[in-house]
Amino acid sequence: MKKYILSILILVSTISFSQEKLKGMIMDKNGPKNNQGIYGASVHWLTTNVGVTTNEKGWFNIPYKSTYKKLVVSFVGFKTDTIIISSLKPVHHFLRENNTLEEVTIESKKSATQKSYLQSQNLITINSAELLKAACCNLAESFETNPSIDVNFSDALTGTKQIQMLGLTSPYLLITQENIPSIRGASQAFGLSFTPGTWVESIQITKGAGSVVNGYESISGQINAELVKPYTNHRFFANAYASAGGRLEFNTHVNQKVSDKWQTGLYIHGNYRGQKFDKNNDNFLDNPLAKQVNIMNRWQYVDAQKGWVSFINFRYLDDNKQVGQFNFNPDFHKGSSTVWGSEIKTKRFDTSAKLGYVFPDLPFQSMGIQAAYSNHKQDSYFGLSDYNIQHQSFYTNFVFNSIIGDTRNKFKTGVNFTYDKYDEFVKVGLAQDFDRKENSFGAFFEYAYDNADDLSITAGLRIDKHSLLGTFLTPRLHVRYTAWEKGVFRASIGKGRRSANIFAENQQFLASSRQINIDGVGVGDKAYGLNPEVAWNYGVSFLQGYKLFGKKGDVTFDFYRTDFKNQVVVDWENPQEISFYNLNGNSVANSFQLEVNQNIIPYFNTRFSYKHYDVSTDYKSGNLDKALQAKHRFFANVSFETEKKENDAHWKFDVTYNWIGEQRLPNTQTNAIEYRLPELSDSYNLLNMQVTKVFSKKFEIYAGAENITNYKQKNPILGSDDPFGVNFDTTIIYAPVFGRNFYTGLRFKID
Amino acid sequence: MKKIVLVISILLISIATSAQKKKKNAKVFFDVDGVCMMCKSRIEKAALNSKGVKYALWNVKTHQLNLIIDERKIDVSTIQQNIANIGHDTGVFKAPKLAYDNLHGCCKYRDEEVQDDHKKEKK
16 A cells, blocks of 8 residues: 555656656664664665665655666665666665674674674674574573584583584683683583573674683683673563473563663573483483573663763572483482482572773773672582582773774773682592682783774784793784675684683593593692693684675685694593593694575575584594594574564574584493494484464564484493493483474563 | 854864864864765775874764864864865865766765755755
8 A cells, every 4th residue: 555655656756847756765674673764875876976865764766767777775884785676666675784793792683693794803693583593592502503613412411512613622612701701610511501592692703713802711712692681681571491301491581770870680590301211221311300590680780971881790590400320319329339320519609790981082992890700619429429619710801992093093901810719529439629729810902903994903912920820921813804895804813721620621521430540630739730721723714795696695614723732631542541631742623614604585594514623632542533523514504584574473494404424432442342332423414493483573482393303322321231330431422312302482572 | 054154163163272282182073075875984084094083983964074183193174185185075175176076976976966866855
């Protein structure tokens, strides 16, 4: 109807002015309110100087001649589009935002995954829309639709998913929450499953050396999770989830305005799994029994006129897991050698505060201070072994941002201080304490040059004085060069250093009969008597955006190499032992990735990637490829959405496919023949699918299936017939243990 | 009319400030003619290429160029001259014909047709 009125109007106008005009509207595709016009967008006929700008409502009216064919629409911060015009039908066109992301800028509704064309770092932003593609219940599960991060299965017992980047496990990644280092130390193994998926607003993944601002610890990359903000999150949100695997989850968010400048949010998450499954009849639970309560309270303060912003967070977590044999009952069997079982109990308290100030007269100058405290306490036993760790951590950081000369030359400088206190108790046969305190003080300077065109360079240097690692420098360099339109070359190089928390990071070995072997334990005041890990990371990447038959696509190649100067080698090659020792020789991780994103028709997107990893280490027994690491992987994700109706009703379909190649298995040749494994695992396929029906802006339901092909690792627990015997081992996991799983859930929100 | 007021006010400001101590971070603004986003990047670049200009933001709607400059290093008229030299009229300086002719088709802000369309749209 509207269209008819419009065409009549156009007819009237053509008659009255006896000059043909084309009318249309330019809108913001990703604007906070869809269909809102863009004011001041420029519209002109290609190769002419006939142009207009749009009015406050996004409308334009441009003189038309039949020789004019192509209309160019542009607006700052948006991608310029060319529209082919064949008739005087009114034009309704959506502009898409350009990927001009600030380092920590959070945009609520852009395309689900973004690759930056302008950042000097190889940065990928995943926002909440991408997170909804799979009913990811926590941060560990939220990378399943993204090929840059691999999700691995780390142990048969706890079902905890480990993530990897560039062929290296998560301890080599710096994981930050709103730029405060968060999943480290004692929380390394399970920490990712302690952040509920609905709390995550967006995730930034930086491949390769990160920024010096966040510390020296990142080696293969950095993952930053931004949580939902009281100001921008829904006034009320609820999510409920249930799976055939017996997992129930509930999330609720309540955000409340307190005053003009203060806003607060209360976020509650609970999950529960009380049903026992033993589908592979090995007498062990396929999934842990689990209970988690997670509560967060955030306060946000904004005073735009004076330039102050602030966040204050409080968070409490209580997580319990029970694993082991089907009949295990902790009340009767704990500490006895009749039935094998294990309990992992974690309590964690976090608090953090941030204060930022933008100089009102100098928009390019700002400063910020962050402080965070956490107390993480895990009490656990695995059969007859005990593992208890309490980690108290304090972190503070001050950053000052400004320019040198003009806004093309920016810098960040500041200092930070970290304090970590570990009370660690390990009993595997013998009992041993590994208590220690670490503190570090560092200062950094990062210079960024950006000519607002084709070149940007970020160079950073930091110096740290660490109580155990000594005094050392950390250099990092990133360069971006845009050689031609949407053709972006990047290169990076950087050094990283960390002290390994060998038990916290490798807890799965406790659910085996392996003996611990640490070289140099008790020597000096180093953690576990081991030297810190030091590595260089080098990377190059090329990103090309293009249009194929008018549809957008991009292709990325990247190659990264991590070269360890010193590494704490985790050696599983003797099936009766786990050994930790400092690297003597070479340890290298090479990673190559090819990724193609292609839009087929509007709302129909595909993503394909191929990854090749070549990770090898000099063990005492010789140079070997990393165990449980597929050399070849293939990934595909297809997503489709139906057109939105006026009340926002639509359908969403998502399919993710993974092919995981053969993996080398740790050496088991010294075992009795029935406890030996082949040298290589089989390759396998994984297929996940999800359908979402959005009924309105307020309500949606989703249903999905994981591991549709029902691939299960045969015999995931070695020696499951005799869990107190010498061959018991749950660590050699390369594929899902639990088969096909269906789930469903709903989301309800009020703005 | 608006332009005259602006020019006078800028002149007044510059007189007032030159009588005082020269500021390290002075906020100045003046009108620059232009029509599109391509103009925006050209204008801002020209401004930043003038030594002493720290920050430049041109608004395509209002045609106002906001600057933060170090007055000890540069004065406003030099910046205006530099912007005019790359083809954009400022309150005081008119762009040389050669520079103007070199502008991209869509940036020909003096073109009556382009201008007329703008005026229509503005109303």
